[in-house]
Amino acid sequence: MSSSTSSAPATAPFENPRAVVKKLLSEAQSEGQGATVRRSIGRHELRNLDPFLMLDEFSVSKPAGFPDHPHRGFETVTYMLQGAFTHQDFSGHKGTIRTGDVQWMTAGRGIVHSEMPASDGVQKGLQLWINLASKDKMIEPRYQELQGKDISRAEKDGVEVRIIAGEAFGVRSPVYTRTPTMYMDFTMQPGSQLHQPIPAGWNAFVYIIEGEGVFGRKDAAPATAHHCLVLGADGDGLSVWNKSGAPLRFALAAGQPLNEPVVQQGPFVMNTRAEIQQAMEDYYYGRNGFEKARQWSSAA
Template identity: 40%
Template sequence: MKSRNIKRVDTPKMLPEGSALHRNRQLVAPGQWDEIDPFLLLMEDWYSQGAFQNHPHRGIETVTYMVDGLNSHYDNHGNKGTIASGEALWLTAGRGLIHNEIPIDDRPVHTLQLWVNLPRASKLVDASYQELRGAHAPRRSLPGGEAIVFSGTSGNVVAPTRNHAEVTMVEVRLAPHATFEQELPADYNCFVVILEGAGFLGADASPVRTGQVAWLQHEQDESEVRFETKEESLRAILFAGKPLREPVAARGPFVMNSDAEIEQAYMDFRQQRDSFGLVPTGA
C-alpha cells in the first residue's frame, strides 16, 4: 500500500483578539473549500465560563474534542450531558439547533472544535448528538502505543459512530522508538494535529512537534500514513474525510449549498421558526 508524503506542516499562531475568558488558534482556516473538503474549519480554544453564549448552527456537524477539562453541553431540543478530557462530542446540527458548551466550574478548558460539512442530502436532517466516551471508544493496541478510534476504522477496529459525511478520527499515542501505519481510504483528504511531543510523519518522515498541523498529499487510491517516534513520545489526532464536491455557501454559524439557503436559515432563526423555535434550558 502506498504511504503518503506530507504536503506541508503549519505552525498556527495564537489569534490576537483573545481575552481573559477566551484564547484560540485557527488550526484549519475556512475558505479553501476544495482543498479541505469535507472539513470547514478547526479551532483550538482555551476558555472559561462566560466565553460563549447560546448560538445556532445549521447544515454542519461540530466535533468537540476535550484536550483538557470538563464541559457541560445542552441544546434547545432538550439534550444535555458532559464530556471530559480525552472524550468528544459529535454534534449533528442538521436542520438547526441552538446550543452551548460550558466548563462545569471556574477551571478553564482546552478543546479542539472541527466543523464538518454535511452533504446536500443531509443538510436538513434532525439535529442529534453522540458523546464519544474515551473509556468506551474502540482501541487498537500497538507496539509501544495505542490508537483510539473515534470515527471510521483503524486496522480491524471499527468505531460505532454514525456519520453523514465519511470521516475518520483516530487519536494516536506512541511511546519513544515506536512506529504505526494508519490506513486511509481512497480519495480522502487528511491532516494530523500534534497535541503533545514530537515525531515523524509520512513516507518522507517529515518532523512534527506540539502545536503543528501536518497536511498529507492527496491520493486517489487507498493509502496509509506512517507515524514514527525517536527520543520523544507523541500524541496526535488524525482527521480524514471523503470530499463532498458540492457547492459551499457559508456565513456565520450556517453552512448550506446556496446563498438563498443561507438567507432562509437566518430568517428561520430570527423568526424562531422550525428547529430554532425552542429556548435552551441550560446545563
C-alpha cells in the first residue's frame, strides 16, 4: 500500500545478469466473443513457463468480451492498462476494475464468470494465468482486488515501478501469492537503467508494453513492444537499459516452478487426464464446486 521514492540503495549492476534465452512476438488471435488478444505464453512455441500458463494482452471494445465461462485449478491475474472491465461470477461476486487496477482471482475448485467491457472505446490490459500446486487446485475460490491507488509504488533514478506482487526498491506488495510469484510494471525514462533481483531458481519473463529497451546484456539488440522475453535460469536478476529517446514500459513476472505435470483442457488445468475428465463432468453436472453453474447466467 506504500508509495516511496525509496531510501533503499540503488540496485548495483549484476556480475551475472540473467540472459534472454527466448524472444517471442505475441500474435493476435480471436478469443471469447469477438475479442482480440495478443498471446505469448500459451502458444505452441511457448506452451507454458512453470508456473505461468498463459499471458494475453487484450484489446476489447463493446459488444465484444468474455461471456460466461468456467475455470478450475489455477489463478487469473487481470491488470487493466486502459479502460474498464466488469466481472461477475456465479457466487454473486461482482465488480469493475479500471485503469491501473488489479484483480487476482484464485479459481481453485471452480468458478464460472464473465468479463465484459464496462466503458466505451478500447479496453486494454494483461491477463496472466498462474498455475496452482496439486494440493491447492481444489481450494475454495478467493479474490484479491487492488485499486490503482493502493498498488505499492517506488521510484529511483528515472525508474518507476508499480509492484503488483513481490518486492522492488525495498517496497513490498500486500498481495498474497499462493504460488510464490513476483509481478511488476516498470516504466523507465530515457537513459535510465535497472538491475532488479530475481530469486534463484525462479522462472522469469518480461513483456514489453510500449517503447524499446535493451535486456540482459548491454550490447544486446533492443526489443520492442508486444515481445515476450524469457530469461535464463542462471543469474542474479534482470538488467535493462533504456537507450532510446522515449519511455520504456514493461511487465516483469517471475515465479517458483511447481515441477508438476500440467494437463490443460481449455479453462481447466490439472495434473492428470483423469482430473481433467472429472473437471469436465463436474462442470456439466453441476457438482464439486460447480453447483451454481447450471442455473446462473451473468445476463440474468
